[in-house]
Amino acid sequence: MVEWIPLLMFAAVCVVLLLGYPVAFSLAGTAMLFAGVGIIAGWFDPSYLSALPTRLFGTINNVTLMAVPLFILMGVLLERSRIAEELLDTMSRLLGRLPGGLGVSVILVGALLAASTGIVGATVVTMGLLSLPTMLKRGYQPSVATGTICATGTLGQIIPPSIALVLLGDTLSTAYQQAQLQMQVQNPETVSVGDLFMGALVPGVLLVVMYLLYTVLLAWRKPESMPALVETEEVAIGSLLKSLLPPVLLIVTVLGSILIGAATPTEAAAVGALGAALLAKAKGQLSWRRLRECGESTLEVTSMVFMILIGAAVFSLVFRGYGGDDLIQSLFANMGGGVGMAVLVVMVAIFLLGFILDFIEITFVVVPIVGPILLAMGVDPIWLGIMIAINLQTSFLTPPFGFALFYLRGVAPESVRTRDIYRGVAPFIVLQLLMLGILALWPDLATALPGWVRSLR
Amino acid sequence: MRIITALSARLDAYSESTGRLLAWLLPLLMLNTCAVVFMRYGLEQGSTFMQELSLYLHATVFMLGAAYTLKRDGHVRVDILYRQFSPRAQAWVNALGTLIFLFPLCGYIILISWDFVSYAWLIRESSGEPGGIPAVFLLKTLIPLMAVNLALQGLAEFLRSLATLLGYQAEVAVGVAADNDGQEGAL
Numbered sequence: 001m002v003e004w005i006p007l008l009m010f011a012a013v014c015v016v017l018l019l020g021y022p023v024a025f026s027l028a029g030t031a032m033l034f035a036g037v038g039i040i041a042g043w044f045d046p047s048y049l050s051a052l053p054t055r056l057f058g059t060i061n062n063v064t065l066m067a068v069p070l071f072i073l074m075g076v077l078l079e080r081s082r083i084a085e086e087l088l089d090t091m092s093r094l095l096g097r098l099p100g101g102l103g104v105s106v107i108l109v110g111a112l113l114a115a116s117t118g119i120v121g122a123t124v125v126t127m128g129l130l131s132l133p134t135m136l137k138r139g140y141q142p143s144v145a146t147g148t149i150c151a152t153g154t155l156g157q158i159i160p161p162s163i164a165l166v167l168l169g170d171t172l173s174t175a176y177q178q179a180q181l182q183m184q185v186q187n188p189e190t191v192s193v194g195d196l197f198m199g200a201l202v203p204g205v206l207l208v209v210m211y212l213l214y215t216v217l218l219a220w221r222k223p224e225s226m227p228a229l230v231e232t233e234e235v236a237i238g239s240l241l242k243s244l245l246p247p248v249l250l251i252v253t254v255l256g257s258i259l260i261g262a263a264t265p266t267e268a269a270a271v272g273a274l275g276a277a278l279l280a281k282a283k284g285q286l287s288w289r290r291l292r293e294c295g296e297s298t299l300e301v302t303s304m305v306f307m308i309l310i311g312a313a314v315f316s317l318v319f320r321g322y323g324g325d326d327l328i329q330s331l332f333a334n335m336g337g338g339v340g341m342a343v344l345v346v347m348v349a350i351f352l353l354g355f356i357l358d359f360i361e362i363t364f365v366v367v368p369i370v371g372p373i374l375l376a377m378g379v380d381p382i383w384l385g386i387m388i389a390i391n392l393q394t395s396f397l398t399p400p401f402g403f404a405l406f407y408l409r410g411v412a413p414e415s416v417r418t419r420d421i422y423r424g425v426a427p428f429i430v431l432q433l434l435m436l437g438i439l440a441l442w443p444d445l446a447t448a449l450p451g452w453v454r455s456l457r
Numbered sequence: 458m459r460i461i462t463a464l465s466a467r468l469d470a471y472s473e474s475t476g477r478l479l480a481w482l483l484p485l486l487m488l489n490t491c492a493v494v495f496m497r498y499g500l501e502q503g504s505t506f507m508q509e510l511s512l513y514l515h516a517t518v519f520m521l522g523a524a525y526t527l528k529r530d531g532h533v534r535v536d537i538l539y540r541q542f543s544p545r546a547q548a549w550v551n552a553l554g555t556l557i558f559l560f561p562l563c564g565y566i567i568l569i570s571w572d573f574v575s576y577a578w579l580i581r582e583s584s585g586e587p588g589g590i591p592a593v594f595l596l597k598t599l600i601p602l603m604a605v606n607l608a609l610q611g612l613a614e615f616l617r618s619l620a621t622l623l624g625y626q627a628e629v630a631v632g633v634a635a636d637n638d639g640q641e642g643a644l
Contacts, residue, residue: 021554022532029558270490295480372534
């Protein structure tokens with residue numbers, strides 16, 4: 001009976017989470033209760049928990065994770081200084097005369113700027129506030145408008161540099177080390193956040209292209225669903241460049257310096273945040289007061305992320321202490337069907353967990369448990385990371401529980417029916433599943449670029 | 458009852474002011490890290506001290522910011538059901554959650570990190586790197602400090618929920634309104 005306690009603990013935590021107490025403390029608190037009962041009953045060896053201070057100090061000392069507050073600061077600065085808004089405005093004026101032009105602009109701006117925040121809720125809310133009223137005003141069908149915004153909002157987490165990928169990259173690198181240690185590999189390889197960024201690039205761009213193709217196709221077949229702008233307004237090429245170039249340059253520089261290996265993600269994030277601050281300053285949008293507000297927002301999001309990391313650390317210590325690792329391992333071993341089956345089961349589990357857990361929680365709770373097992377079976381860590389990211393993104397879009405849908409519902413006007421949102425995201429879910437299938441068939445799409453860059457260095 | 462609301466207001470104010478101070482560390486973190494980058498690539502010089510300073514700033518921010526985030530209700534919740542609950546039901550969740558999850562967690566972190574931290578103080582643990590900041594014992598102290606801060610703000614949340622459950626919504630509502638005003642003023 002005792003060997004099933006890890007699964008019971010997992011089920012218990014899912015129930016507890018649904019009550020709505022903050023995730024970080026629910027995770028840790030439930031685990032503590034299980035540990036407490038276990039210690040009294042003699043099922044649980046308290047020495048497992050004594051590793052906690054060292055684990056916490058490991059988090060404090062983790063230089064890679066320092067990229068998180070810096071990327072968040074960069075995103076907050078870009079958002080608060082209305083750079084994203086201006087970009088969307090210029091783009092839509094340029095493309096608005098074409099049917100579907102506004103939709104295309106939303107996707108492009110979302111893909112570009114959402115990347116820096118990469119937290120599903122924040123991105124969907126921002127994009128929703130920014131573009132939904134305009135789209136509706138211009139006669140876009142509510143389902144088309146909301147579907148585009150939800151899908152684009154979740155896109156941010158897979159387009160680098162997103163903090164979701166930073167967290168996933170860090171977790172996967174630990175998992176990969178463990179897996180190789182277990183297999184007694186002589187010269188263990190490493191996987192870094194930069195590798196994951198590179199791996200995400202091709203699939204991310206492919207997804208954007210698929211979104212764009214779909215939008216253009218829909219505009220062509222059903223122009224009434226996304227009408228063109230009636231009053232035409234010339235956009236001077238100068239003003240377009242002025243609003244387009246600086247943020248694009250900033251993102252490209254940050255990303256580029258990581259990809260060619262000139263800077264670590266942390267360094268690039270710091271320079272990117274400084275760039276965003278200077279950009280805001282140049283636009284006269286940065287006062288001391290605004291800087292303080294940006295600092296406060298960043299503080300809030302950063303602490304939120306790290307508390308989940310700490311809560312998940314407590315949870316996984318207790319999970320291990322109850323032999324959860326061995327349990328999962330033996331479940332996989334007894335399942336049969338080999339690596340393919342194991343990956344499929346994990347993907348389905350993550351998809352379902354995506355209904356109640358955000359990207360961060362899944363990265364910190366689920367990946368450390370299943371990651372080493374899958375990687376020890378010979379799964380490529382970069383491919384696995386990208387599959388998880390796209391899978392989660394799909395999960396966040398899927399009615400009725402998808403996160404993105406809730407967040408957009410929160411900012412959408414009453415006139416938009418929930419059914420419209422559900423109908424709107426359906427085609428994008430198909431595209432996502434298509435992408436997952438493509439990536440499963442051709443893993444090279446994710447792994448070739450990092451491998452190539454590595455061979456150059 | 459007045460004592461309860463006064464106490465939770467006092468605790469709120471404490472968390473709020475730590476948050477405001479900590480917020481300024483983020484631009485500092487950005488500038489310091491940029492300076493490290495500039496020195497490395499521009500001047501081809503590395504400064505262990507400055508690299509570690511970034512680490513200290515970062516750690517201070519997320520460890521001590523946890524209480525402020527709790528006060529701002531910034532810790533993410535699974536709110537599929539929670540948001541449909543009545544204020545009373547939400548108060549139940551928060552009161553019980555604080556009592557069953559948060560307090561034991563904080564207590565346990567303080568308890569288990571005690572030896573870890575006091576040993577670091579005893580030997581005045583310094584950086585492992587030459588030229589690093591000789592204050593690793595302070596860095597380690599962040600662990601129990603985080604727990605203390607969180608517990609204090611947790612107490613404020615608990616008292617507030619208790620007041621709601623005991624039927625003092627009016628006073629609480631006034632408190633919330635004042636709080637919102639404060640936030641709007643800040644924006």
